[in-house]
Amino acid sequence: xxxxxxxxxxxxxxxxxxxxxxxxxxxxxxxxxxxxxxxxxxxxxxxxxxxxxxxxxxxxxxxxxxxxxxxxxxxxxxxxxxxxxxxxxxxxxxxxxxxxxxxxxxxxxxxxxxxxxxxxxxxxxxxxxxxxxxxxxxxxxxxxxxxxxxxxxxxxxxxxxxxxxxxxxxxxxxxxxxxxxxxxxxxxxxxxxxxxxxxxxxxxxxxxxxxxxxxxxxxxxxxxxxxxxxxxxxxxxxxxxxxxxxxxxxxxxxxxxxxxxxxxxxxxxxxxxxxxxxxxxxxxxxxxxxxxxxxxxxxxxxxxxxxxxxxxxxxxxxxxxxxxxxxxxxxxxxxxxxxxxxxxxxxxxxxxxxxxxxxxxxxxxxxxxxxxxxxxxxxxxxxxxxxxxxxxxxxxxxxxxxxxxxxxx
Numbered sequence: 001x002x003x004x005x006x007x008x009x010x011x012x013x014x015x016x017x018x019x020x021x022x023x024x025x026x027x028x029x030x031x032x033x034x035x036x037x038x039x040x041x042x043x044x045x046x047x048x049x050x051x052x053x054x055x056x057x058x059x060x061x062x063x064x065x066x067x068x069x070x071x072x073x074x075x076x077x078x079x080x081x082x083x084x085x086x087x088x089x090x091x092x093x094x095x096x097x098x099x100x101x102x103x104x105x106x107x108x109x110x111x112x113x114x115x116x117x118x119x120x121x122x123x124x125x126x127x128x129x130x131x132x133x134x135x136x137x138x139x140x141x142x143x144x145x146x147x148x149x150x151x152x153x154x155x156x157x158x159x160x161x162x163x164x165x166x167x168x169x170x171x172x173x174x175x176x177x178x179x180x181x182x183x184x185x186x187x188x189x190x191x192x193x194x195x196x197x198x199x200x201x202x203x204x205x206x207x208x209x210x211x212x213x214x215x216x217x218x219x220x221x222x223x224x225x226x227x228x229x230x231x232x233x234x235x236x237x238x239x240x241x242x243x244x245x246x247x248x249x250x251x252x253x254x255x256x257x258x259x260x261x262x263x264x265x266x267x268x269x270x271x272x273x274x275x276x277x278x279x280x281x282x283x284x285x286x287x288x289x290x291x292x293x294x295x296x297x298x299x300x301x302x303x304x305x306x307x308x309x310x311x312x313x314x315x316x317x318x319x320x321x322x323x324x325x326x327x328x329x330x331x332x333x334x335x336x337x338x339x340x341x342x343x344x345x346x347x348x349x350x351x352x353x354x355x356x357x358x359x360x361x362x363x364x365x366x367x368x369x370x371x372x373x374x375x376x377x378x379x380x381x382x383x384x385x386x387x388x389x390x391x392x393x394x395x396x397x398x399x400x401x402x403x404x405x406x407x408x409x
Contacts, residue, residue: 019052019053019054019194020052020053020054020080020081020192020193020194021054021056021078021079021080021081022048022053022054022055022056022079022080022081022082022083023055023056023057023058023059023075023078023079023081023082023083024041024044024045024055024057024058024059024082024083024084024085025058025059025060025061025071025072025075025082025083025084025085026038026040026041026058026059026060026061026084026085026086026170027060027061027062027063027068027084027085027086027087027096027170028062028063028086028087028170029062029063029064029093031060031062031086032060032061032062038060039172040085040086040168040170040172040175041058041085043172043175043176043179044083044085044179045058047179047180047184048083049197049198049199049200050197050198050199051184051187051188051192051193051194051197052193052194052195052196052197052198052245053081053187053192053193053194053198054198056078056079057075057078057079059071059074059075063087063093063094063095065095065098065099065102068087068095068096068099068100069099069100069102069103072084072099072100072103072165073103076160076163076165079163080162080163080164080192081163081164081166081187081192082163082164082165082166083166083168083183084096084100084165084166084167084168085168085169085170085175086169086170087167087170088136088153088154088155088156088167088168088169088170089136089152089153089169090130090132090133090135090136090152090153091132094135094153096167097138097139097140097156097167098138100140100158100165100167101140101158104140104158104160106140106141106142106143106158106160107140107141108138108139108140108141109138109139109140109141110134110137110138110139111137111138111139111143111145111154112137113145114136114137114139114145114154115134115137117137117145117147117148117152117154118133118134118136118137118152118154121151121152122152133152136152136153136154137154139156140156140158142158142159143156143157143158143159144156144157145157146166146167146168146178146182146183146186147178147181147182148169148174148177148178149177149181150171150173150174150177150178151169151171151173151174153169153174155167155168155169155178155182155183157186164190164192166183166186168183195247196245196246196247196251197245197246197247197248197251198243198244198245199243199244199245199251199252199255200241200242200243200244201241201242201255201258201259201273201274202239202240202241202242202273202274202275203239203240203241203242203259203262203263203266203270203272203273204237204239204270204271204272204273204276204278205237205238205239205240205266205269205270205271206236206237206238206269206271206278206397206401207269207401208238208266208269209233209238210231210232210233210238213231213238213240213266214231216265216266217229217231217240217262217265217266220258220261220262220265224258226244226245226246226254227242227243227244227245227254227255227258228242228243228244229241229242229258229262230243235386235390235393235394235397236393236394236397236398237278237397240262240266242255242258242259242262244258259273268405268408271401271404277310278397278400278401278404279307279308279310279311279400280310280311281404282308282400282403282404282407283308283310283311283313283314283317284311285403285404285407286316286317286318286403286407287313287316287317289407290316290317291317291342291343291407292317292318292319292339292340292341292342292343293308293317293318293319293341293342293343293344293345293403294318294319294320294321294335294336294338294339294341294343294344294345295308295318295320295321295322295335295344295345295346296321296322296323296324296326296331296332296334296335296344296345296346296347297321297322297323297324297346297347298323298324298325298326298331298346298347298348298349299347299348299349299350299351299365299391299392299395300347300351300392300395300396300399301323301351301392302321302323303392303393303395303396304345304347304395304396304399304400305318305321307396307400308400319339319340319341320335320338320339320341321335322335325348326348327348327366328346328347328348328366328367328368328377329346329368329370329375329377331344331346331348331368332344332345332346332368332369332370332375333368333370333375335370336370336371342371342372343369343370343371343403343406344368344369344370344371345367345368345369345370345399345402345403346366346367346368346369346370347365347366347367347395347396347399348365348366349363349364349365349366349391349395350362350363350364350365350391351388351391351392351395352384352387352388352391353384353387353388356384361381361384362383362384362391363381363382363383363384363386363391364379364380364381365379365380365381365382365391365394365395365398366378366379366380367379367380367395367398367399367402369402369403369406371406376402376406378398378402380394380395380398382394382395
């Protein structure tokens with residue numbers, strides 16, 4: 001798998017000309033325990049790419065003073081810009097700013113603007129103000145405050161020698177608002193934002209695995225430096241990410257050319273670009289073409305119907321569903337006839353972990369699609385490795401793709 005990082009788009013020294021190197025640091029033991037998904041870092045990566053700032057590293061560290069300091073020391077040695085989320089609150093484990101200030105040899109001082117904000121935040125909500133809340137107004141000498149109209153903890157900017165460190169809250173709503181309102185304008189004002197943007201387009205593929213996709217795109221991947229092209233495996237599908245750097249219009253043109261070349265190689269295996277899911281694509285096609293469908297499920301046990309009804313407006317095309325055990329062809333034809341729909345889709349097979357035989361092993365799935373022109377039956381083998389839930393999901397994925405391809409024809 002090729003590395004699609006912006007570092008590939010570089011000058012003769014291997015360093016992107018005029019490109020700010022950034023690192024994102026997420027602080028909070030909850031990240032390391034797997035208790036939350038780090039959507040903050042994903043958001044920051046997207047924002048920085050739009051500003052033409054290359055994120056070279058992402059780090060996660062727990063609520064421990066020494067480990068926080070170690071992570072920031074490493075970041076300062078390899079990045080020009082550091083954006084940190086988390087650890088700005090009033091509790092004892094909110095230690096990010098104090099830990100970094102100590103590492104930099106900067107004394108903490110009460111920022112009066114920040115203290116006024118904290119006091120006003122609690123006054124408006126008629127909540128008692130404890131001495132502990134003053135901690136949120138203690139900032140390193142020489143730093144500046146970032147307003148936080150959505151929460152009690154202001155953000156902090158430290159300009160240290162030739163480095164910039166920006167601290168934002170861990171609460172996603174507060175962090176996003178702070179970045180959009182204050183951090184982005186600050187980065188532009190400081191000249192840290194590039195004159196170019198870094199933008200990606202993701203092509204979503206089903207029916208081909210990562211290795212098969214790479215085989216078809218290998219020469220494009222090897223010859224293309226800007227944009228870069230890289231495939232990534234996902235459950236039941238493969239994504240190809242195209243990343244380009246340049247002026248806004250130039251980037252859009254590069255992405256369009258690369259997408260056209262990839263589509264020429266992969267054809268109808270590409271079901272969408274960027275964020276659309278397979279069920280959204282199928283649901284939209286059914287609704288747009290005014291094609292009704294009914295579902296008969298055995299091994300997927302309602303999952304296919306659940307995915308079809310996930311996008312809004314399913315009542316326009318889904319006219320019925322049953323869970324039964326029978327042959328796929330009979331199931332599809334029967335449910336179509338009984339519901340009076342244009343299409344009938346059926347899934348049956350051995351989801352496991354028990355029930356398999358040498359003739360019918362776990363992971364064997366049959367799909368059938370009944371329509372006015374006849375009934376198509378497909379046999380797939382997903383194996384035992386995905387587990388019961390994985391077999392069910394992969395069967396539903398294949399069934400959705402069967403519907404999609406029929407509608408394309």
